[in-house]
Amino acid sequence: MLKKCRKLLFFWYNKTMKTILVPVSCPNCGHEAYVKSEQFIIPEFHQKHREAILDGSFFQYRCPVCRTAIECIHDCVYHDHARHLLLILKRQGNEKEIVVETVEPIQRLVRTPLQLRETIRIFEDHFHDVPMSDLKARLLAQFKSRGCRLLSISYHDFDEPNKLLWFEVMNDHQQIDYRAVSLKYYEAARQRTSSIIDDTVLQEVTITNVMKRVNLIKND
Numbered sequence: 247m248l249k250k251c252r253k254l255l256f257f258w259y260n261k262t263m264k265t266i267l268v269p270v271s272c273p274n275c276g277h278e279a280y281v282k283s284e285q286f287i288i289p290e291f292h293q294k295h296r297e298a299i300l301d302g303s304f305f306q307y308r309c310p311v312c313r314t315a316i317e318c319i320h321d322c323v324y325h326d327h328a329r330h331l332l333l334i335l336k337r338q339g340n341e342k343e344i345v346v347e348t349v350e351p352i353q354r355l356v357r358t359p360l361q362l363r364e365t366i367r368i369f370e371d372h373f374h375d376v377p378m379s380d381l382k383a384r385l386l387a388q389f390k391s392r393g394c395r396l397l398s399i400s401y402h403d404f405d406e407p408n409k410l411l412w413f414e415v416m417n418d419h420q421q422i423d424y425r426a427v428s429l430k431y432y433e434a435a436r437q438r439t440s441s442i443i444d445d446t447v448l449q450e451v452t453i454t455n456v457m458k459r460v461n462l463i464k465n466d
């Protein structure tokens with residue numbers, strides 16, 4: 247029961263983590279403003295917010311006109327990884343919103359800012375990083391067979407009207423170039439990796455890790 251609940255909550259915060267603007271209006275002078283606040287707090291990274299929650303100032307705002315202290319409460323999620331503690335502040339009334347779907351979160355370990363950027367782009371464009379790694383492995387092999395050595399290849403963006411996936415490639419002279427690949431090659435990669443796409447062993451998704459798993463399954 248607890249596990250199921252955890253999934254729901256995870257899904258909810260994946261959808262909502264962001265800096266928000268909360269509309270407030272001063273009960274004393276009527277001044278209206280938008281207050282910037284955080285909806286997703288990880289104490290490990292946001293000690294300042296943790297302290298503000300603990301000392302009660304996180305949800306407080308002072309009217310810039312008449313200096314009245316105003317409570318400015320909004321829904322938020324507090325996730326303390328070290329203590330496995332996930333707290334959701336959700337006021338009574340819109341409970342329905344929480345129970346949307348049971349979807350497992352996708353957890354990834356990324357090592358570089360480039361990897362972080364690439365993974366965000368892949369999922370925002372409704373692709374998946376496992377088949378993407380398979381596709382990248384094939385592209386690397388293709389480049390190699392033409393005698394071109396690449397230092398890196400990363401997904402860049404999707405040209406939807408033309409069904410083309412664009413990749414940023416860097417050769418061994420550090421020159422950056424862009425290459426497009428037809429969507430059908432991604433779909434083929436998706437087929438090839440369908441059995442490992444939800445593999446939790448693959449927390450760190452790299453070309454090497456994915457190809458190891460693909461080959462392991464081929465040889466089974």
Ligand SMILES: [Zn+2]
Nearest residue numbers: 272275309312
């Ligand atoms: Zn005021």
